[in-house]
Amino acid sequence: xxxxxxxxxxxxxxxxVADDEFINxxxxxxxxxxxxxxxxxxxxxxxxxxxxxxxxxxxxxLLDLIMPKMTGLELLSRISDEPDLKGIPVxxxxxxxxxxxxxxxxGAYDFIPKPYPQPDVIKARVSxxxxxxxxxxxxxxxxxxxxxxxxxxxxFYRYGSQFxxxxxNAEMDALCFDVNHFHVLNERFGTEKGDEILKHIAxxxxxxxxxxxxxxxRKTADTFLVYCSHRDHDEYAKIVDQIAEIGEDLHTSLKMxxxxxxxxxxxxxxxxxFGRAKIASDxxxxxxxxxxxxxxxxxxxxxxxxxxxxxxxxxxxxEKQFLVYFxxxxxxxxxxxxxxxAEALVRWIHPSxxxxxxxxxxxxxxxDGLIAKLDEYVWxxxxxxxxxxxxxxxxxxxxxxxxxxxxxxxxxxxxTMEKITRESGISRDDLYLEVTESAYVSDSxxxxxxxxxxxxxxxxxxxxxxxxxxxxxxxxxELPIDALKLDMKFIRTAFEKKNDTRMISIVxxxxxxxxVPVIAEGVETEEQYLELKRLGCAIIQGYYFSKPVPADExxxxxxxxxxxxx
Amino acid sequence: xxxxxxxxxxGADTEDGLKRCMDNRDxxxxxxxxALENKCFKELEDYIAAxxxxxxxxxxxxxxxxxxxxALTPIYKPVCEMTELLRARTEADYTPLxxxxxxxxEELLSLM
Numbered sequence: 001x002x003x004x005x006x007x008x009x010x011x012x013x014x015x016x017v018a019d020d021e022f023i024n025x026x027x028x029x030x031x032x033x034x035x036x037x038x039x040x041x042x043x044x045x046x047x048x049x050x051x052x053x054x055x056x057x058x059x060x061x062l063l064d065l066i067m068p069k070m071t072g073l074e075l076l077s078r079i080s081d082e083p084d085l086k087g088i089p090v091x092x093x094x095x096x097x098x099x100x101x102x103x104x105x106x107g108a109y110d111f112i113p114k115p116y117p118q119p120d121v122i123k124a125r126v127s128x129x130x131x132x133x134x135x136x137x138x139x140x141x142x143x144x145x146x147x148x149x150x151x152x153x154x155x156f157y158r159y160g161s162q163f164x165x166x167x168x169n170a171e172m173d174a175l176c177f178d179v180n181h182f183h184v185l186n187e188r189f190g191t192e193k194g195d196e197i198l199k200h201i202a203x204x205x206x207x208x209x210x211x212x213x214x215x216x217x218r219k220t221a222d223t224f225l226v227y228c229s230h231r232d233h234d235e236y237a238k239i240v241d242q243i244a245e246i247g248e249d250l251h252t253s254l255k256m257x258x259x260x261x262x263x264x265x266x267x268x269x270x271x272x273x274f275g276r277a278k279i280a281s282d283x284x285x286x287x288x289x290x291x292x293x294x295x296x297x298x299x300x301x302x303x304x305x306x307x308x309x310x311x312x313x314x315x316x317x318x319e320k321q322f323l324v325y326f327x328x329x330x331x332x333x334x335x336x337x338x339x340x341x342a343e344a345l346v347r348w349i350h351p352s353x354x355x356x357x358x359x360x361x362x363x364x365x366x367x368d369g370l371i372a373k374l375d376e377y378v379w380x381x382x383x384x385x386x387x388x389x390x391x392x393x394x395x396x397x398x399x400x401x402x403x404x405x406x407x408x409x410x411x412x413x414x415x416t417m418e419k420i421t422r423e424s425g426i427s428r429d430d431l432y433l434e435v436t437e438s439a440y441v442s443d444s445x446x447x448x449x450x451x452x453x454x455x456x457x458x459x460x461x462x463x464x465x466x467x468x469x470x471x472x473x474x475x476x477x478e479l480p481i482d483a484l485k486l487d488m489k490f491i492r493t494a495f496e497k498k499n500d501t502r503m504i505s506i507v508x509x510x511x512x513x514x515x516v517p518v519i520a521e522g523v524e525t526e527e528q529y530l531e532l533k534r535l536g537c538a539i540i541q542g543y544y545f546s547k548p549v550p551a552d553e554x555x556x557x558x559x560x561x562x563x564x565x566x
Numbered sequence: 567x568x569x570x571x572x573x574x575x576x577g578a579d580t581e582d583g584l585k586r587c588m589d590n591r592d593x594x595x596x597x598x599x600x601a602l603e604n605k606c607f608k609e610l611e612d613y614i615a616a617x618x619x620x621x622x623x624x625x626x627x628x629x630x631x632x633x634x635x636x637a638l639t640p641i642y643k644p645v646c647e648m649t650e651l652l653r654a655r656t657e658a659d660y661t662p663l664x665x666x667x668x669x670x671x672e673e674l675l676s677l678m
Contacts, residue, residue, distance in 0.1 A: 020628070021604075021628055021631060021632050022600060023597050023600060023601050023604075023632045023635060023636065024631060024632065024635060026593075026597060026600075027586055027587065027597070027635055030587060030588055030590070030593060031586070031588060064631075066624055066627060066628060093631075095627065095630055095631050095634065096627070114630070114631040114634055114635060115582075115586075115631070115634035115635045115637070116586055116635055118585060118586075119585065119586065119588055
């Protein structure tokens with residue numbers, strides 16, 4: 001286990017003198033500056049700011065009680081209220097006997113009277129308080145993570161900040177290592193094996209970052225932070241590979257990624273530096289070809305935008321800023337295309353940002369667990385709209401809604417669906433459900449069972465994005481599906497590359513074998529439409545017929561159908 | 567230029583003051599110059615004139631710390647006396663004490 005106490009022991013400790021009188025500050029600085037680095041504050045607020053900024057390196061505060069903006073006693077109580085500050089010892093400076101006792105009661109370690117005693121006395125009191133506080137910290141705080149023996153996050157930040165103080169000119173990188181989809185490893189092999197993997201990663205990181213200018217800690221489950229002298233991008237790529245090699249020893253495939261905040265700005269709080277490394281790492285969370293991600297300022301903007309959207313979600317839901325649009329699907333098997341159904345698609349009409357693309361918020365809400373709320377909202381609005389059309393126009397078509405992976409984990413899903421149809425007064429075959437292929441493939445039989453249960457309750461299931469999830473043919477025959485929906489990318493590539501429609505033919509053959517229709521989405525041109533019709537595709541959705549439109553515009557298609565026009 | 571001898575003659579406990587300055591004579595003299603410019607002297611008079619005994623107490627208290635640290639005994643004594651009276655918020659005629667403080671300050675200024 002690497003120790004940093006020796007490398008950090010050589011430097012001077014930081015002391016803050018907070019006193020509004022210039023003379024008093026100067027005297028103390030003059031007495032203490034041989035042995036300590038002395039910071040100075042001339043009022044209570046300034047002192048508080050400096051304490052927060054230097055909390056990881058501050059060894060002692062010398063505090064005057066009567067100061068402008070915030071008194072010493074107020075400051076003392078603030079310090080003891082804030083968990084990350086209360087470990088810093090405070091010596092009160094006072095010419096007042098009554099205040100001495102009160103300060104000690106409020107958490108001060110000691111007091112120094114005014115006029116000041118002999119410099120030797122001051123020095124002795126200062127060093128004794130520091131020593132006491134440091135011993136107390138050693139007793140109460142845990143320096144090491146129990147599982148891996150790496151530093152805990154608190155010590156990591158403290159040592160990192162101390163290192164910066166002693167080596168202010170060193171170019172340092174803040175790194176955040178994550179294991180891709182670690183929870184899957186835990187689920188597949190059990191937490192015992194998961195822990196073993198984490199221990200091996202920790203060992204490997206300590207070997208790679210063995211020098212004294214490197215600090216390694218485990219932040220949470222599978223997130224490791226490293227503070228080290230600057231290296232280049234390619235070197236990090238090698239390091240990630242080197243660490244992932246331990247997967248081979250453990251007979252499992254391990255994919256790691258690292259976010260790098262290179263030559264970080266030391267004026268930025270150390271927590272924020274690692275926040276940036278984490279943002280960079282998260283950017284490539286689902287990217288299996290890239291393992292090193294460098295932080296750049298644009299990521300902060302994206303992150304702030306994402307945060308804003310997540311923050312505003314509850315209000316947007318309450319104010320019905322989400323609208324359901326409908327895109328018609330046409331059955332093309334006969335002579336003339338006939339409106340057969342529609343897909344409900346959500347749009348966010350934001351009061352100040354205008355229409356926000358679903359591509360911007362859906363992946364975000366999927367990661368944040370908000371998607372289930374949004375989905376249920378869309379199901380409800382859709383069911384209500386179908387009921388409204390039936391009542392007002394005397395006609396409707398089935399409308400498909402999307403089910404996210406998170407929905408399929410919900411044991412109440414079938415009940416919720418039933419409740420929605422019942423309460424809005426529509427039948428179950430009015431609402432089709434689209435389940436993405438990857439949801440079937442990625443996980444346990446639990447998801448398949450849930451889809452089966454929905455189907456048994458009379459819901460029509462369309463397998464969405466078929467062709468993107470690598471289902472085995474063997475598996476497909478057993479899946480509960482009523483229609484195959486062709487991944488939009490298929491249509492695009494098929495027509496881009498010299499009309500190579502062989503893949504589409506294969507999918508249509510599979511559908512025929514399963515006795516379910518094929519729905520093609522993303523159809524944009526007449527050429528695509530005619531070719532898909534020739535190949536035997538049953539249903540078509542896309543801009544060729546109509547883009548997704550608001551509910552009132554969609555009524556046009558319903559009225560046409562009613563009059564026998566489409 | 568203020569000398570240690572003159573300061574001693576004035577009544578300051580120079581030995582005590584110098585120790586707090588780690589026996590750095592120039593540093594000590596420089597701080598005395600700074601102390602005499604301290605805004606507390608003026609503020610103390612203003613607070614008393616306005617009858618604000620809370621403000622006057624805090625100011626006297628601060629001043630006491632400064633002149634005490636520099637061992638400027640002739641000023642420290644009346645400031646101490648005033649601080650104690652003000653601590654009890656005593657309604658009294660502070661003019662004699664203020665005059666004494668002012669006179670001792672002027673005297674020291676003339677030695678600078």
